[in-house]
Amino acid sequence: MMRSKLMNLVPRAVATTSRQMSTATKLTTVQVDDKTGIATLTMNRPPVNGLNLELLRDIHQSIEEIEGNKSRGLILTSSNPTIFSAGLDIFEMYKPDKERIRAFWTALQDVWLALYGSSVPTAAAINGHSPAGGCLLATSCEYRVMLPKYTIGLNETKLGIVAPKWFMSTFESVLPRRLAERALNQGRMFTTEEALAVGLVDEVANSKEEAIAKCAQFIGTFAKVNPLARALTKQQLRAEELKQLEDERVQDLEKFIFFVNQPAVQKGLGIYLESLKKKATK
Ligand SMILES: CC/C=C\C/C=C\CCCC/C=C/C(=O)SCCNC(=O)CCNC(=O)[C@H](O)C(C)(C)COP(=O)(O)OP(=O)(O)OC[C@H]1O[C@@H](n2cnc3c(N)ncnc32)[C@H](O)[C@@H]1OP(=O)(O)O
Secondary structure (H helix, E strand, C coil): CHHHHHCCCCCCCCCCCEEEEECCCCCEEEEEECCCCEEEEEECCCCCCCECHHHHHHHHHHHHHHHHCCCCEEEEEECCCCECCCCECHHHHCCCCHHHHHHHHHHHHHHHHHHHCCCCCEEEEECCEEECHHHHHHHHCCEEEECCCCEEECCHHHHCCCCCHHHHHHHHCCCCHHHHHHHHHHCCCEEHHHHHHHCCCCEECCCHHHHHHHHHHHHHCCCCCCHHHHHHHHHHHHHHHHHHHHHHHHHHHHHHHHHHCCHHHHHHHHHHHHHHHHHHHC
16 A cells, blocks of 8 residues: 555645645545645534544545645644544444444544555644544644644543554554553543643644644655655554554454443443533533
């Protein structure tokens, strides 16, 4: 998979305007800045960018599109003014449909393999809260810029569920092992300021525009680096985690299906959904 992606890494001419590359799907848009050649992938699923089957499929398709069109980089962000992504759509896991939940988890695996393994430089402009699956997306990127007063982290244990190994190894690729282990066990959500202090995010920006500009600046640091050498270096550094999921994706799916169907897990998810609804009516 990575080999064919690498074939796309040939220098490209740049023009001066920005163009919408994809409106084929409604849940993501891809806008390429023709001056910089950088693609911005925006998640757009109200109210909270909950990662359901359709959004995951659209994100995957958009990443493939960006890989295919020789963009110089990918910036992931959200159209919601206060939420990057609320993580997995809990309705996909609560009282799930037998076929759909398999497609859902497979789509999540596809997104992670494509984003974590992307041959182009990736950055996340985290313009809002980013729990669980939202944090997975952000930490799959190479660089993170976050707006103040939001939260980010893997809070799964607080929901009574367990983050799969590849969520954990992605988290651990950003945070020191001891800190990652403690945060995962606690289900800790970091404020922007805390996330910056521990290195979970790289920079703070005061607006989405500034966050995107900082992400573009990061991607610009590769301008004078040979793209093939950069991509092969990234590929080697990330190969172990990618291979582990590629080799075990069937077992990972079965483990998820078994786990999510446990009565205790279903009960916990139901209670959590109720608590989210109650919060909304307060
Ligand atoms: C060995 C192991 C193998 C397998 C493991 C098996 C299973 C493990 C699963 C894997 C990992 C799971 C990852 C996840 O991502 S789980 C999802 C975690 N997400 C959260 O906990 C976020 C919950 N939401 C919030 O905290 C807030 O909503 C948020 C994002 C801060 C926004 O707050 P606010 O702006 O105030 O908005 P509301 O809370 O009022 O929400 C609006 C609306 O959206 C609904 N909603 C929110 N989040 C979700 C969600 N994740 N899924 C579905 N729906 C969500 C909320 O209920 C409101 O709905 P309403 O109808 O009341 O309008």
